[in-house]
Amino acid sequence: xxxxxxxxxxxxxxxxxxxxxxxxxxxxxxxxxxxxxxxxxxxxxxxxxxxxxxxxxxxxxxxxxxxxxxxxxxxxxxxxxxxxxxxxxxxxxxxxxxxxxxxxxxxxxxxxxxxxxxxxxxxxxxxxxxxxxxxxxxxxxxxxxxxxxxxxxxxxxxxxxxxxxxxxxxxxxxxxxxxxxxxxxxxxxxxxxxxxxxxxxxxxxxxxxxxxxxxxxxxxxxxxxxxxxxxxxxxxxxxxxxxxxxxxxxxxxxxxxxxxxxxxxxxxxxxxxxxxxxxxxxxxxxxxxxxxxxxxxxxxxxxxxxxxxxxxxxxxxxxxxxxxxxxxxxxxxxxxxxxxxxxxxxxxxxxxxxxxxxxxxxxxxxxxxxxxxxxxxxxxxxxxxxxxxxxxxxxxxxxxxxxxxxxxxxxxxxxxxxxxxxxxxxxxxxxxxxxxxxxxxxxxxxxxxxxxxxxxxxxxxxxxxxxxxxxxxxxxxxxxxxxxxxxxxxxxxxxxxxxxxxxxxxxxxxxxxxxxxxxxxxxxxx
Amino acid sequence: xxxxxxxxxxxxxxxxxxxxxxxxxxxxxxxxxxxxxxxxxxxxxxxxxxxxxxxxxxxxxxxxxxxxxxxxxxxxxxxxxxxxxxxxxxxxxxxxxxxxxxxxxxxxxxxxxxxxxxxxxxxxxxxxxxxxxxxxxxxxxxxxxxxxxxxxxxxxxxxxxxxxxxxxxxxxxxxxxxxxxxxxxxxxxxxxxxxxxxxxxxxxxxxxxxxxxxxxxxxxxxxxxxxxxxxxxxxx
Numbered sequence: 001x002x003x004x005x006x007x008x009x010x011x012x013x014x015x016x017x018x019x020x021x022x023x024x025x026x027x028x029x030x031x032x033x034x035x036x037x038x039x040x041x042x043x044x045x046x047x048x049x050x051x052x053x054x055x056x057x058x059x060x061x062x063x064x065x066x067x068x069x070x071x072x073x074x075x076x077x078x079x080x081x082x083x084x085x086x087x088x089x090x091x092x093x094x095x096x097x098x099x100x101x102x103x104x105x106x107x108x109x110x111x112x113x114x115x116x117x118x119x120x121x122x123x124x125x126x127x128x129x130x131x132x133x134x135x136x137x138x139x140x141x142x143x144x145x146x147x148x149x150x151x152x153x154x155x156x157x158x159x160x161x162x163x164x165x166x167x168x169x170x171x172x173x174x175x176x177x178x179x180x181x182x183x184x185x186x187x188x189x190x191x192x193x194x195x196x197x198x199x200x201x202x203x204x205x206x207x208x209x210x211x212x213x214x215x216x217x218x219x220x221x222x223x224x225x226x227x228x229x230x231x232x233x234x235x236x237x238x239x240x241x242x243x244x245x246x247x248x249x250x251x252x253x254x255x256x257x258x259x260x261x262x263x264x265x266x267x268x269x270x271x272x273x274x275x276x277x278x279x280x281x282x283x284x285x286x287x288x289x290x291x292x293x294x295x296x297x298x299x300x301x302x303x304x305x306x307x308x309x310x311x312x313x314x315x316x317x318x319x320x321x322x323x324x325x326x327x328x329x330x331x332x333x334x335x336x337x338x339x340x341x342x343x344x345x346x347x348x349x350x351x352x353x354x355x356x357x358x359x360x361x362x363x364x365x366x367x368x369x370x371x372x373x374x375x376x377x378x379x380x381x382x383x384x385x386x387x388x389x390x391x392x393x394x395x396x397x398x399x400x401x402x403x404x405x406x407x408x409x410x411x412x413x414x415x416x417x418x419x420x421x422x423x424x425x426x427x428x429x430x431x432x433x434x435x436x437x438x439x440x441x442x443x444x445x446x447x448x449x450x451x452x453x454x455x456x457x458x459x460x461x462x463x464x465x466x467x468x469x470x471x472x473x474x475x476x477x478x479x480x481x482x483x484x485x486x487x488x489x490x491x492x493x494x495x496x497x498x499x500x501x502x503x504x505x506x507x508x509x510x511x512x513x514x515x516x517x518x519x520x521x522x523x524x525x526x
Numbered sequence: 527x528x529x530x531x532x533x534x535x536x537x538x539x540x541x542x543x544x545x546x547x548x549x550x551x552x553x554x555x556x557x558x559x560x561x562x563x564x565x566x567x568x569x570x571x572x573x574x575x576x577x578x579x580x581x582x583x584x585x586x587x588x589x590x591x592x593x594x595x596x597x598x599x600x601x602x603x604x605x606x607x608x609x610x611x612x613x614x615x616x617x618x619x620x621x622x623x624x625x626x627x628x629x630x631x632x633x634x635x636x637x638x639x640x641x642x643x644x645x646x647x648x649x650x651x652x653x654x655x656x657x658x659x660x661x662x663x664x665x666x667x668x669x670x671x672x673x674x675x676x677x678x679x680x681x682x683x684x685x686x687x688x689x690x691x692x693x694x695x696x697x698x699x700x701x702x703x704x705x706x707x708x709x710x711x712x713x714x715x716x717x718x719x720x721x722x723x724x725x726x727x728x729x730x731x732x733x734x735x736x737x738x739x740x741x742x743x744x745x746x747x748x749x750x751x752x753x754x755x756x757x758x759x760x761x762x
Contacts, residue, residue, distance in 0.1 A: 025538045283654030285644070288623050288636050296627035300613060307615035376611040382577045384628050385600035520596070524579050 003106045004114055011118035015466055032452040032468045039471030044129040052133030059141045070235035072134040073159055076127035077231055081163035083123055086192055086313040087461045088168025089175040091119040093271050097458055109264040116260055120164055127160040151245060152238055158252035162230055165259040172270065179274045189312040196317060293386050297394035304373060305366060305398060310464040311373065318363030319403045325356065326410030333417035340421065349421035350430060353414050354497060355485040357434040361407050362480060367445030368473035370395040372454040372463040378526055388519035392446060399442045407434055429497025436501040437480060440508035445473050447515050450522040527553045527588055527680050527711035534582035535569055543569040545735035551713050554706045558726035559715040562760055566735040567715040571684050575605035588679055604678040608685035610669035614658030618668050621657055625672045639675040646697050647671060662689040670698065683714035687721060699725055723752040733760050
């Protein structure tokens with residue numbers, strides 16, 4: 001138990017970096033760690049606020065108590081499942097402390113369970129953010145029986161367990177299956193992207209499910225139960241069905257125990273298989289192509305990016321979503337146009353497209369962790385005779401190359417197929433605003449990462465998902481979408497998009513010049 | 527080739543890791559840099575290579591001030607850390623080709639040099655594998671090849687023999703001697719005093735960030751062995 005406690009404490013410190021905040025003598029490192037914790041807190045508050053508000057609306061409308069629980073549980077489960085699938089194996093088997101821990105007199109089961117707890121803690125905080133406000137609003141409005149107060153937090157803590165088991169288990173199997181393939185990262189990233197697209201499409205359908213909840217709650221509950229029964233057990237149990245509450249609680253504990261048991265038995269062979277890399281037999285040195293410094297740096301950046309499944313899944317999604325939007329928007333333009341003409345939305349097509357494109361284009365810039373991803377290899381970039389400007393340019397270029405083409409393609413497609421709803425000026429705004437926002441978030445991401453670098457990490461997930469720069473940029477990008485679209489809706493003139501674009505572009509140029517002029521200083525201080 | 531004048535480096539508000547260090551490495555020197563753990567050897571090497579900023583003093587590489595023109599200085603020197611973390615997502619060839627791109631080495635020359643050094647270090651059959659699958663010793667060999675294909679005027683190595691097998695150690699020593707014959711200066715840190723004694727023509731001993739002895743090996747050592755001298759100076 002002592003070893004388990006020690007390991008869990010170690011992983012909690014790795015996620016939240018409390019020792020860095022407390023003991024680091026480097027003010028930049030401490031600031032970075034504090035920013036990470038503050039950003040996690042802000043995201044949790046935003047999720048909690050949204051969930052609480054939705055629960056209040058539904059319960060005030062007089063719906064059955066299980067409905068908001070079911071919605072919050074479904075969202076939390078899907079989110080956890082997606083994250084565990086995207087990054088589960090990196091935490092369970094990818095931590096760089098494997099050799100150190102396995103060489104210690106600690107039972108494998110303790111290491112396995114501690115790693116499972118690390119994964120659980122990283123995800124459970126967001127699930128709790130969805131569910132606890134929901135329960136609090138329910139308790140205030142409906143005054144449930146006494147046992148709800150201890151049972152609901154316990155059930156909330158157990159809700160992420162099964163999705164983590166399913167998601168990380170699938171990720172482990174996927175990683176093991178393609179471990180010896182030359183293209184293992186590409187294949188696993190592609191499969192995860194397809195899964196995440198399914199997740200987003202399903203999330204998109206949820207508002208329609210909500211409508212059904214309000215119209216026919218029993219029918220909607222059955223539909224949800226067919227997809228993922230534990231959500232219904234949780235919701236009904238929380239709303240007063242004791243047998244279902246017990247079924248959910250005991251079922252979650254059993255699933256966790258079974259997973260840890262199986263993983264414990266297969267941990268060493270699984271890790272052995274996953275660490276066996278791709279080998280070439282009878283290798284002979286072939287022709288070597290020559291390229292310039294920027295292209296060489298960009299190639300390294302591109303390969304580093306596609307080598308990190310966590311980085312790809314976390315960032316390339318916006319770009320893929322934009323491309324999908326362009327194709328789907330063009331293919332379904334006839335039906336959508338007919339629908340739009342019957343609604344007041346017809347007058348706000350430009351704002352709607354701009355808002356969606358802005359959100360997707362700025363979802364998660366690769367630059368917000370591009371410096372941190374150098375990790376301990378940073379000495380190479382610091383000793384090469386390449387200017388920091390070129391080094392930064394390669395990182396900026398990666399995000400622009402990933403998002404830019406799909407953005408321009410989609411804007412062009414939508415401008416052609418929805419031209420009946422758009423003026424020439426609004427089409428200009430449609431191009432300018434997302435492109436300006438893309439440029440701004442690209443340079444700002446690198447600036448934030450240069451200010452809040454995290455070069456010491458055991459797993460790339462720590463950087464891609466939990467580092468201060470990424471979390472801070474997530475909030476900034478969300479804020480940018482809101483402050484860009486709101487004036488367009490409030491004022492209603494096509495010139496607003498042009499003016500906002502000009503302001504964002506000026507910001508992008510300002511940040512870029514600042515970054516460029518201080519590039520050497522930033523790199524030297526890393 | 528390398529001139530360090532009154533180098534001072536502290537980490538944050540801590541004590542000076544390097545305190546007023548001055549030394550000169552001439553072209554053709556194999557200059558050994560020895561000291562106990564935490565004496566300031568790696569910090570000094572990192573300051574010279576431009577990895578770490580320093581508080582006071584000046585560093586010149588072939589007359590180029592590392593602070594004023596770091597790009598020009600980096601073009602003619604190469605540093606290999608004691609535990610080289612290389613790009614694990616590239617193949618061995620990919621990593622070496624990347625370095626050749628950065629140093630502007632033409633196709634024929636890069637192919638010839640890579641083949642030559644890969645054969646010497648016996649890793650030519652592994653160059654197609656990802657660096658992530660390499661052992662520590664193989665990473666060390668690849669990092670060394672990456673430095674050697676550039677043919678730098680100043681080569682700085684931090685504990686270069688750690689992790690190398692006996693044959694690779696012997697090969698490296700031979701290559702070091704060959705390089706100095708062409709005018710390359712080599713400045714390296716080591717804890718293996720026997721190697722330093724046999725290989726180096728000059729030696730510097732650092733203790734608590736301060737240089738306590740420096741100069742030609744015979745003059746510094748006198749009638750004692752290097753080990754006896756080192757223990758005498760560092761225990762004092």
